[in-house]
Amino acid sequence: MQSKNSRLKLILLLFMAIPLLLAASLLNAQTKGETEMTTEKWTALILNQNHMNMLECYDYHIYLENKQMLYSCTFHGNASIADRNSLCKLQDMPVTEADLAELNDFLQKLPLERPAPKRPRAPHMRAYDAATFSFLVYFGTYVDRYSLTAKLSAEQKDELRQILHRLFVRVKDRKNDNPA
Structure with a gap:
């Protein structure tokens, strides 16, 4: 038994x-x-920097919404493409897969990994120096998505900003050609 x-x-x-x-x-x-970008397409990209020097602040967002790639950004630019405040602003402009080819090639070369967990801040500590940088690439749907990042060198940051700037110029020209 x-x-x-x-x-x-x-x-x-x-x-x-x-x-x-x-x-x-x-x-x-x-x-x-998850570091293999060929297995799953990215669905959002965020690159931003806050800095005490306002001229060094920028914000780029590309995301998939309703089966359409959307692009928005804000950064300080030259007078030929900027508004009265020297800011280049663009929100919710559609971009195609062809527009994103250069960006996809750049992302394929990066060793993407999960971001380090954020350390909790003491509730009474204030951060007066607002210099922050973040770069995240999201995979999956909004409900079950996960993010990956890479430690970018100064050269890689500049290259990525130039790619996103060229994308901005193409999309801005498209917006000016097709006013709503």
Whole structure:
């Protein structure tokens, strides 16, 4: 009788262990494959910098919404493309996959990884120096998306900003050609 109970317990433990092993293998496969941009298309990109020197502030967003790529950005630019305040502003302009080809090539070369968890700040500490930089690439839908980032060198930051600036000029020209 005791050997039947021990066999039943062993079988029960095996059945309980199988889902755990499957979940662990799926998680391991997901984390190994998430740096491969060829396996899944990115759905949003955010690049921004806040700085005490306003001329060094910029904000770029590209995201997929309703099966359409949308682009918005704000940065300080030269007089030929900027408004009265020397700001280049653009919101919710559609871009095509062809427009994003140069950006996709750049992203393919980056070693993307999960961002480090944010450290909680003490509630009474104020950050007077507002110099911050963030670069995130999102994958998946809004409900179940995850983000990846890469540590960009100064040259990579400049190259990425130039790519996004060229995209801005193309989209802005398109907006001026097709007023709403």
